[in-house]
Amino acid sequence: MQINVTQLLKEPIGSRHSYHIDENIGANDIKSIKGDVTLTRTKSGIMVKCEITALVAGICSRCLKPIDCEVSYSFEEESLPSITISEDLSLHGQFDNLTIDESQTLDLTEAIQQYALLTMPVKPLCHPDCAGICPSCGQDLNKYPCQCPSRSHDQRWSKLISLGKESKT
Ligand SMILES: [Zn+2]
Ligand SMILES: [Zn+2]
Known part of the structure; x- marks a missing residue:
C-alpha cells in the first residue's frame, strides 16, 4: 500500500486519483485487505480517503475457536509531505500517521492496519448462535x-x- 504521489503533488488543488487495493497481508492478524483509495490534492498535502474491507484473524469470544472476522470501515485523513514547501512548519506533525516521505511515497499500510484493528468487534463470534x-x-x-x-x-x-x-x- 505504497503510492507514489510525485505526480499528484504537481497537480492543482482538487485533483483526484483513485486506486483499488487487493492485497494479502499476513501480518498483525490481518489476512487481507480490499478496497478503494482516493487521493485528493489539498493546499498543503493530500487528503486520503479509504473505503476498506479487511479480513482479520480473531477468536470466538464464546467457544474460543479461531475465526476470520470481516470488518468494513472508511476513514479520511490529510497527509502532508515530510518536506513541506509551506513555511508554516507548525502544521507539521499533526498528521504523523500518514506522511509522504522524501521520495514522495505515501505509505498507507500503518493507517489501514490500525483502523482494521480498531474496527474489530470486541467480542467476535464464530456464529451468532454460538x-x-x-x-x-x-x-x-x-x-x-x-x-x-x-x-x-x-x-x-x-x-x-x-x-x-x-x-x-
Ligand atoms: Zn458441562
Ligand atoms: Zn463460537
Missing part, C-alpha cells in the same frame, strides 16, 4: 450438550445478582 463452552466441564456445546446439571447456570446467575446488590450499596 453455544459457547460449558463453564463447568469445558465441553464445546456447539458439538453436543454436556452432562452438567443445569444448576451450575443458576449459580452463575446468583453470583451476578449478589454482585449487583453489592455494587448498589
Whole structure:
C-alpha cells in the first residue's frame, strides 16, 4: 500500500486519483485487505480517503475457536509531505500517521492496519448462535450438550445478582 504521489503533488488543488487495493497481508492478524483509495490534492498535502474491507484473524469470544472476522470501515485523513514547501512548519506533525516521505511515497499500510484493528468487534463470534463452552466441564456445546446439571447456570446467575446488590450499596 505504497503510492507514489510525485505526480499528484504537481497537480492543482482538487485533483483526484483513485486506486483499488487487493492485497494479502499476513501480518498483525490481518489476512487481507480490499478496497478503494482516493487521493485528493489539498493546499498543503493530500487528503486520503479509504473505503476498506479487511479480513482479520480473531477468536470466538464464546467457544474460543479461531475465526476470520470481516470488518468494513472508511476513514479520511490529510497527509502532508515530510518536506513541506509551506513555511508554516507548525502544521507539521499533526498528521504523523500518514506522511509522504522524501521520495514522495505515501505509505498507507500503518493507517489501514490500525483502523482494521480498531474496527474489530470486541467480542467476535464464530456464529451468532454460538453455544459457547460449558463453564463447568469445558465441553464445546456447539458439538453436543454436556452432562452438567443445569444448576451450575443458576449459580452463575446468583453470583451476578449478589454482585449487583453489592455494587448498589
Ligand atoms: Zn463460537
Ligand atoms: Zn458441562
